[in-house]
Amino acid sequence: MSARVLVVGGGGREHAVAWSLAKSPRVAEVIVAPGNAGTAVEHKCRNAAVAVSDVCGIVEFARSRDVAMVVVGPEDPLVMGLVDALGEAGIAAFGPSAAAAELEGSKSHCKEFLNANGIPTAAAAVFCDAAAALEHLEALSAVPVVKAVGLAAGKGVIVAETKAEAAQAIRSMLLEDRFGEAGHEILLEERLRGTEVSVLAFCDGTDYQVMPLAQDHKRLLTGDEGPNTGGMGAFCPSPIAADELIERVGREVLAPTLGALTRQGRPYRGVLYAGMMLTDSGPKVIEFNCRFGDPETQAVLPLLASDLYEIFEACCAGELSTAGIRWADSAAVTVVMASGGYPVQSSSPVPIAGLEAAAAHGCKVFHAATAMRGGQPHTAGGRVLAVTSLAPELGEASEAAYRGVAAVSFPGAQFRSDIGREAQT
Numbered sequence: 001m002s003a004r005v006l007v008v009g010g011g012g013r014e015h016a017v018a019w020s021l022a023k024s025p026r027v028a029e030v031i032v033a034p035g036n037a038g039t040a041v042e043h044k045c046r047n048a049a050v051a052v053s054d055v056c057g058i059v060e061f062a063r064s065r066d067v068a069m070v071v072v073g074p075e076d077p078l079v080m081g082l083v084d085a086l087g088e089a090g091i092a093a094f095g096p097s098a099a100a101a102e103l104e105g106s107k108s109h110c111k112e113f114l115n116a117n118g119i120p121t122a123a124a125a126v127f128c129d130a131a132a133a134l135e136h137l138e139a140l141s142a143v144p145v146v147k148a149v150g151l152a153a154g155k156g157v158i159v160a161e162t163k164a165e166a167a168q169a170i171r172s173m174l175l176e177d178r179f180g181e182a183g184h185e186i187l188l189e190e191r192l193r194g195t196e197v198s199v200l201a202f203c204d205g206t207d208y209q210v211m212p213l214a215q216d217h218k219r220l221l222t223g224d225e226g227p228n229t230g231g232m233g234a235f236c237p238s239p240i241a242a243d244e245l246i247e248r249v250g251r252e253v254l255a256p257t258l259g260a261l262t263r264q265g266r267p268y269r270g271v272l273y274a275g276m277m278l279t280d281s282g283p284k285v286i287e288f289n290c291r292f293g294d295p296e297t298q299a300v301l302p303l304l305a306s307d308l309y310e311i312f313e314a315c316c317a318g319e320l321s322t323a324g325i326r327w328a329d330s331a332a333v334t335v336v337m338a339s340g341g342y343p344v345q346s347s348s349p350v351p352i353a354g355l356e357a358a359a360a361h362g363c364k365v366f367h368a369a370t371a372m373r374g375g376q377p378h379t380a381g382g383r384v385l386a387v388t389s390l391a392p393e394l395g396e397a398s399e400a401a402y403r404g405v406a407a408v409s410f411p412g413a414q415f416r417s418d419i420g421r422e423a424q425t
């Protein structure tokens, strides 16, 4: 039977998920809420004007359109309990419950969970009071990372180079309200050194299957300079992802996490994303995300050789161990093109040219912040597009993605020129 699926979200990650689901013979239609200019015209896809934070509206929409499964992309509706609300309405949903998503929703809760379960992570202390935080900062021998505890769209982490910068970050969160509620509690966390990898796993409550490891590029500028962003590009698989590493992260991180959550009565179904730092003393968790990564997904899912809808079904049914997930033996690179002014303040909408030319170069252009205006795609926010290419080797995939990027243009476009070019090892 052919199913109608609702994907919640409007970013590049959701375009990639919708595109991948649409390839399934089991899927008749993918509705993306609210979607973007890319999902509006994707094969078998269409958009619906329902906001991601409108929990009641999404439940009502899914019920009224006879949706077989809802797939939730972003963290906010997960933390708000969208999957719980869908479950109460008898609608299948791919994503964790609010209780399980708390691992991303609160960095202090996550830290407590990791420590209580002996899962390797950076040392950290939690503060609500600026004076106490500043005093702790003075006493530390190294400059810590300053983190807003709540959700801040990937921007609530300040990797300070000096104590003065860290002090400023503490003041901006606890005294100047720069991150709102999310920054009223903060972590001062030991800075980890090493290579960062994104370990994404499909989870069915008990079992997990790790996807090929990806590497994101958080800094805005080429050469890892500039401020942190939501992610400026990714490649997959990571050349450092030896079987041994994947096995170790499974044993030391994923298995104990799923086990503890089940014991606590909040089994994890959905994608668990462990942001890992490979330090000299072993892999350590930087953070958990309760969803697919963005832009990792735009590099990972194009390599999937199995049916994504059937994987989601297996996760929902607790039958992942029998799913047999296959991946293409290739490499994928995705390069994010962002608006001028990102990540501080994105420029107002401007027209985007060259999308067909990029496709003619063999690239898949996933849309993120785009909207149609007067029949033409325009920018509509910070991260605008993710241009993906596949090739047998990483270097070739990178070259191919950059041929696509060169074909696309919009005023003020920012992108890094080193995604997948110098894979960190």
Ligand code: AMP
Binding pocket: 122, 145, 154, 157, 159, 189, 190, 191, 192, 193, 196, 218, 228, 275, 286, 287
């Ligand atoms: P998060 O939102 O916690 O993933 O942090 C965003 C980014 O900040 C991470 O992907 C890292 O690049 C960096 N970061 C966060 N915590 C640390 C840490 N303890 N040590 C070094 N870098 C970190």
Ligand code: GLY
Binding pocket: 154, 216, 230, 231, 289, 292, 293, 294, 295, 296
């Ligand atoms: N790429 C980082 C994230 O999705 O949080």
